Amino acid sequence: MKKLYLLPLTAIVMTLFLSSCSQPIVKLKESPVGLTDKNTKTEMNSVRVIDGNLIKQNEKKFLGRIGPSYKKVETKIVIEKQVLAMTATGLKEVIVSIRNQTDNALQVEGSVNWFDSSEIPLSQGETGWQRIFIPAKSTRAFRQNAMSPAAEYYVVDIKEGE
């Protein structure tokens, strides 16, 4: 009788212990981009949101520090599409469609790093940030063409404008 009482109690304790060890699951509903973490390998032909203000991940835990945690993604912008096109002079051009999900106009700054076929950056100096204003609940395109015909890949960095 004493053993039967201990068995379910042990099971409950074990369940609670294991649930506290589980990794939080992040579900990005519709955004194909995420915040860049440290030591993350740079993916070629990608759009990186480097500003936590644009894609917030609010971590919430049940019962304070105890229990399972989950991350709620609150995005101000959504990267709807990214296209690699070609200009009339044969230079590559990246076009990124950005949607403002907020009820206010949003300033977004973008910068493109172009890479050659060996994935070596072609930018010699600072390339600067290009600012675009996106009205509330609207979509605008950020576009930039490469300066060199050797450009093969792009990495677009997006941050909130100051």
Add this chain to the structure above:
Amino acid sequence: MSKNIYTLVVICLIISGCTTVDVNNQAGEPTKYIDYTAANKSSSVGIESNDIVAVSEKMIRSMLSNPMLTGRSISPRIQLDETLIRNKGTTRINKELITNRMRINLNKAANGRLIFVSRENIVAVEKERAMKSSGIVDGGTIRSTAATAGVDFRLVGTISGQTGIHSGDVVSKYHQITFEMVDMELGTVVWGDIYEFKKTAIDDAAYR
């Protein structure tokens, strides 16, 4: 009594001689290099370094993607210098900051697809040519030509601005920087682009 006063005066002089002079010799703020492509922290509504970088980058990329300029079988000759830029706004700016950055980076990126003619050095070039033709100096090692290079296109630009002063010392300024490429035979405009922005701040910074 007088001996006591004399001793007191001597002690006071010794003590005052030992006091340290109040010199501000604390460690200064070290010089820091900051990112010139990022927005300035100061409250300025004028044209800053990040604006100069942004406008020159935009124009360079726009020109490079225009087939009427860089898609020609023979590379066109272009004049691009600060004398062709008019500042019609109220912001003080060294126009060479924009034109030099554009000419140098465009020359690098175009890699021979655009040829830049230096009209700023025309007097020195003609003087050198005169010395060569008169035999004072030899003809050099590259070539001799009948005349110096004529210009196919000239890049002209305008910097315009409009300032608004609002209540509470709030200042706003709208800047419009335009560039156009003029065909120097036909007089037509083959390319043009615009960069505009508006800034607001409390009080403006002074530019020298």
